[in-house]
Amino acid sequence: MDRLVKVDVKEVEILFMEGQKTTTNFTLTNLMHTMSVAVCLSTKNSSFFSFNNQFSIIPPLSSSTYTLFSQPSDQPPLTNPPDAITVKTTMLPLGKAHHDDLRRLFSKPGPHVFKDATLPISFTGPHVIQHLISSNTQMTDMDIWCNKAISGCFGDQLTVLLKSAVVSGKVGLVRTLIDHRGDVNDKDDKGRSLVSLAVEAGHVDVVNALISAGCEIDNTVDHVLHYAAAKNRVDLMDVLFRGYKNMDLIDSIDFNGRTPIHISAIHGHTESIKFCLSLGADPEVLDVNKCTPLHLAALGGHLSAVECLLEVSNYTKYALNGQGKTAFALAVENDRSNVYDPLHLGDALHRSARIGDVNGIKSCISEGANMNGKDQNGWTPLHRAAFKGKTECVRALISYGGDINGVDNNGYTPLHRAVEAGHVEAALVLIGHGAKANVKCLKGIGMGVALKSDCSKNHCCYRGSFVQPL
Template identity: 70%
Template sequence: MDRLVKADVKEVELVFIGGQKSTAAFRLTNLMHTMSVAVSLTTQSPSFFSFNKPFSIIPPLSSSSYTLLSQRSDQPPLSNPPDSIAVKTTMLPLGKAHHDDLRHLFSKPGIHIFKDATLPISFVGPHVIQHLISSHTYIADVDLFLNKAISGCSENQLTWLLKSAVVSGEPNLVCSLIVHGGDLNDKDTKGRSLISLAVEAGNFEVVNVLISYGCEIDNSVDHVLHYAAAIDRVDLIDFLLRAYKNVNLDSVDLCGRTPIHIAASYGYTEMIRFCLTVGGNPEVLDINRCTPLHLAAQEGHLDAVACLLEASNYSKYALNKQGKTAFALAVENEHSNLYDLLHLGDALSRAARIDNVNGIKSLLAEGANVNGKDQNGWTPLHRAAFKGGIESVKVLLNHGAQVNLVDDNGYTPLHCAVEAGHVEVAMLLIAHGAKANVKSLVPLNSDCFKNHPSYVQPVCHEKERA
């Protein structure tokens, strides 16, 4: 005979709840027609597992119920191979015996002892899965434990666990929970999708899994590009733009801000550059009529300010709801490193235009950029040369003004001086290395200049008026 009893299960499942004792019931049936059978139940971890009846007697062709108990624990004692129940039996001709007699009987090995069954012990339920999700240590065979634990979870519990796995950044667990019934398109309390949670967590692999399974987003609440911008993840923004055709970089959140606003507020220059490269608008106004430049200036982000100034002529002069420019916000928050970019350069250009030599010196002493350009690409030297301010030109040159910088139309300060007829300024610039081999240098009022085949309609006067 191969065995004396038969178990009603192949595996005993314990619903694990952290900090509580767990119990699981199973039955054994005596297969003998005429003889009682004595049963012994043991595990490899007697300090953690116990039985309501470690020794028992089952009459012929009868069944008996047993309860496996586990001690309290904060986390399930997962192992592979798992702990198991060893079911040992022996025939009992008299049909009865005292507990101590049974203990003594099973303590002696021999052919009279049958090992009828080995029942693996599995921990199931949401607490097991949450442990797998939140564990910060490596767990071997995690998929094995997960697949067993899932059998003790409802669909709602699987969905709750799916959210937890998404936030924790566990792509394999996310995939398994979706396959076993977790609701891929469930929403959080704010109505946001799992994609939003994954992007906020910054886990590219989880985002990829969710998208591959068809997770949907609602643009009115799922500001996924904003979340990616907030954590400076260019790779995520790029991936999301490719995956969802209905998202765009000019979309606004509840504050009317675009992803560029968000990146600007944190000073993420590379993120700003990427957004601009793929078509983002740097001049969108939020609900407070702030441009991204306002936010970058308010926080003192020098590189971000410089990047936004390169991309927008308007933003530097835009007024928010309080009537403040980006420069005003920089001053208000004492970000003196931004003054030149946002204002001193303008003041320096104005001083150069009116030949205010003392003003030029003062502004340069305060840190104004001698080679800073205005919205038309003109430097202070362009302005001074066009106006013929010889003393201003000298001061600027002595402070490092570059004589061959060109404006947006390719004009150098020398062009401006010649076109305006300021010979002395032109000669001074040439003496400082200005190149005279570009465009015509004939005075503007010369008929031969107008009839020259290389004549180009001058733009300096239009810029000056601007």
Template identity: 55%
Template sequence: MDRLVKPDVKEVELSFKSGQKCSAVFRLTNLMHTMTVAVSLSTTNPGVFSFPQPFSIIPPLSSATYTLLSQPSDQPPLRSPHDVITVRSAMLPTGKAHQEDLRRLFSAPGRHVFRDAIIPISFVGPQVVEFLISHHTRVPEVNSSLNKAISGCSESQLAKLLNLAVRSENADLVSALIDNGGDVNFRDSDGRSLLSSAVMSGKIEVVKVLIASGCEIDNSIDKVLYEAAAKNRVDLIEILCKSRSNINVNSVDLDTRTAIHVAAARGHVEALKFLLSIGGNADLADDRGWTPLHHSSAAGHLEAVGTLLEHSNAKYAVDIDGKTAFALAAENGHAELLPLLRLNDALHRASRLGDVSGVKSCLAEGAAVDGRDQNGWTALHRAAFKGRIECARVLLTHGAQVDAVDDAGYTPLHCAVEAGHAAVAMLLIAHGARANGKSLKGVVPLNLDRFKNHPALVARSLCREKERA
């Protein structure tokens, strides 16, 4: 005979509530047709669990109900391995016995005592799940405990717990809660999505789990790019842009700031460069009239200022108070920025005047060789328009873009031709300048009519174009 009694559950679940005594009820059935059975109940943790009546009698083919009690505790008393109830039984021919008689019966070893069942004890409910999330690094077998605890949670409780798991930065817990019915599109009291919370936490594995699970964002509320830019997390920005087609890199917040404004204000150069590389507009102004350059200049972020100067003409932009980035840097005592913010002006001036030494000095001090003015002109445009061939040569030697296009679609070669400087035009063509420049307005043709007396220039230009065709 294998056993005398059979439990009606495979596991006893206690709904845990902090500071309160917990209880759970289960039944045992006597499998004997004619024999009364004595029953003994014990647990692996008697300091926590108890039975009001550890010894009992069950008549033939009858059932009895038992209550497991746990002592009040501030946190669920989880252990590894899990605590269990041991059910032992013995035949009782007399059909009657006192508690002390039953105690002696089960105290005496022998074949007359059967071990009928081992019933695991589990704690369930939202407080258990919350405890596991908060202590996941210290609770053994957290996933198995979590899966059991979730069974005692409602849908609304599970959604809030999923939000807590996202903030805990544990991707395994997030996956487990989603797999058990957690609403991946839950929003917190501020209306933010779980993905927004994950980005704020900075855990990319959690972000990946949420994206794979179909978590949606609302661009009017979820400023995920701003949050990633604020952390200088290029990896987060990249995965968000790749996985969410509705993310606009130039979207603005309530202050009309973009993610580039955020990165610039914090001096996060890596995020700034990446945002610019995927179409971020460095010239957009917020509601104060501040461009990203205004923000980085006011905060004194030297490297960010240098990066923005390579992608923006905002050096000349003024805010609603009429202040440029230079003025803000000066007001805030960032003297190290002043040469950089004005250095390109000096380079343009030296190029226009034909001051070769000045051009070399500016470049040596860090001026951007392709730095642009408010019309999109580079120093090479200036030198070409004024016929300053030696300055043009120095600029080209230092890597100046020979076909840089200004806001009207004109290249330095256009400037040299329009101003009638054949030698400079020849120099530019020798460095690969094209006869036609492209801008947003289309192709601007190069007029070589005025160089009819310079057949070598015309022939060389036409030859270059033929080679490219």
């Protein structure tokens, strides 16, 4: 005979409730026609589980119901493999025995004792799933436990748990809860979608799972690209843009009239700014206070963001916000001296070099201007002074560390520019301070360029050498 008793279930499910004692029942039936059967029930975790009747006797062809108790606990004792009820049996010819006799009978293993069944114990209910969600460790077989626990969940519990799993970033649990009809389009108390919650929490895998499951967003409340920009999460921004490509996310505005590029600028996130620009974002767009992204980047003193925005729009440097202030004015008000140069001092330094204002040059440098800052053509202040023939400015700029052999976008040095414009004295000052006369520009032109001088032979002599005329 294979077994003496039959069990009415293949697995015992017990509802787990945090801090409470719970129970579940199962039934054993004696398969013997003429003989009683003694039964012994046990589990591995005897401190957590107990039975109403660990040792019992079942008369022939009769059934007996047993109760499994779980002790109060803050968390379910999930193990791998799961705990199980072991059902041991033995024939009892006399049909009667005391409790101690049964204990002694089952304590001596041998052919008289049968192991009739092993019943896995599974925990059900929302408290189990919440434990899986809140667990800091990545527990193995988490999805299996979740699938079993779902049978004890009712009503809106799955949706509440889904929201919690989204925030926690447990993507496997998110997918399982969605598969079991957790409402993927549930909203929070602000009317925001689950995607908003996932983006705010920074879980790109969860965002992908929600988009794949058909989670819808509303541009008027779901400022998802703004949340991603605030975190400088270009990966999230890319997933959102691709997932909702039919929605104009890049130009969507929040309650302050700000687009994602505004938010990127506020936080100084250059990578996010570049991503927004690559998708066609307007670098000159205004928020409700008529602030451009440059205004906000300058207000925060974010140098790399300021430089990035200036590369794509020269106009915004002079744009006035709702209070009539430029980005530079905001930087000054908030003592953001690190952005003074690209916003204003660089312009002032170039202007002083152009008009020959030595005092202006000294003032700009003392205020923190970048000595070798370049304009849109790659010209430094020294290029500008050399081209204009402002010799005293050339001397001043060199004395403050101007790059004598620096090249512009066409590969020209300040000496090239002085020669090109025919300013002999400026060229000689540059050469006298170490400018390389044999440096070639990107176009391959060396210093054999003619100087427009008053020299009768149309060449310029310097220490026995001369610059050849064209």
